[in-house]
Amino acid sequence: MVPSARTRTILTLYTTADDVQCHRVRLVLAAKGVGYERVLVDPAKPPEDLFDLNPYGNTPTLVDRDLTLYDASVVCEYLDERYPHPPLMPIDPLSRARLRVAAVRIERDWLPEVEHIRAGGRPADAARKRLREHLLAALPLFRASKFFLNPEMSLLDCLVAPVIWRLPWLGVELGRDGKPAIDYGERLFHSQGYARSLTPEEKAMR
Template identity: 25%
Template sequence: MAEITIYSAVVCPYAHRTRLVLQEKGIDFDLVEIDLQNKPEGFTKVSPYGKVPAITHGDERVWESAVINEYLDEVFPHPPLLPSNPIAKAQARIWVDFANTRFVPAFSNLLRNPEPQKQEEAKQELYKHLEFIENEAFGKLSQDGPYWFGESISLVDFTFFPWFERWAALREYRGFAIPAEFTRIKQWKHALKERDSVKAIAHSKEFYIERYAKFAAPAVAAVR
């Protein structure tokens, strides 16, 4: 039995983050797949919010993907996935927060909102965030390296990547591809896709298009 057990759901990008970290670090783990529409009895004893991912490590439990990933990086320090320099570590945490509070909500709003006007607003918001990443992350932090912090992969890369693996759903249902002018983002996405840790649990474009269809479905008019 592995030291770590992760409670996950295959469609969940947050759980995808933590599985990527486990793969990158070569940590042996047991995987428990949770049906989020029919959660098993007692699941909240592991995940008090009733969400995935959550992990158990011996008798301890940790939930929330960003917290789990930092925990794993501290407990299993090789290879390190956060910079050791205090300011660089602070910048990494800022980018994780940016993903959680700005980028991911814009992605979700675009995919899930059935109203064309709201979709257009979400496209503009998401474009603005991509532009910020292109200029502030890859234009300043990464220099000539392929990853957020240059030559070294980090938690930030794994924090964002699950949504980029799912981008085919945005293109399919909302006609929003990654704009051509964001060349560094495209290079970064390609570099991530080539990593063994990413390949090990990757799914096809068709997989996400099929599974995200229900989230992108148009609203059903109320019967009067």
């Protein structure tokens, strides 16, 4: 059980221990201060009740009473609307659209490289190089504002920060040039909400 200082509403989140997308949802819940039951799933042996809730049997899967949601983007958007304080998306449609497009790019460009690295073998070295290149190309976005593409913490940060957190574990070195990305991560990592989002396995990554 994950305690909450703000609300006693109990959701159930099916999550793996170290997946970026699962961490993304846990970070949104922590930022909102929402209590929930954390059900850890072994991706090699998903429980039968998960398939009863989600036809794909994957994580993250969120259960809120009679509602079941899957796909991290859907879950995060729902949580931001269901628990509107603090808001994790800007008010104006243009800014919201910019953040959503950036999230799509990260999911398509960064996260596959994370998975290739985790899989190991010879392809992992090439994936490390590509991920490093993606991150260095994004440095102007890390420099532009206190948070990623936004002056306040947003749902996009809940996707970006877990990737930055994993870089030492993934063996990705950004060097001096990557300092803006590292500094960005450190600003988020020292918050109480970020600490609450971590599993023991994720804490051991640093």
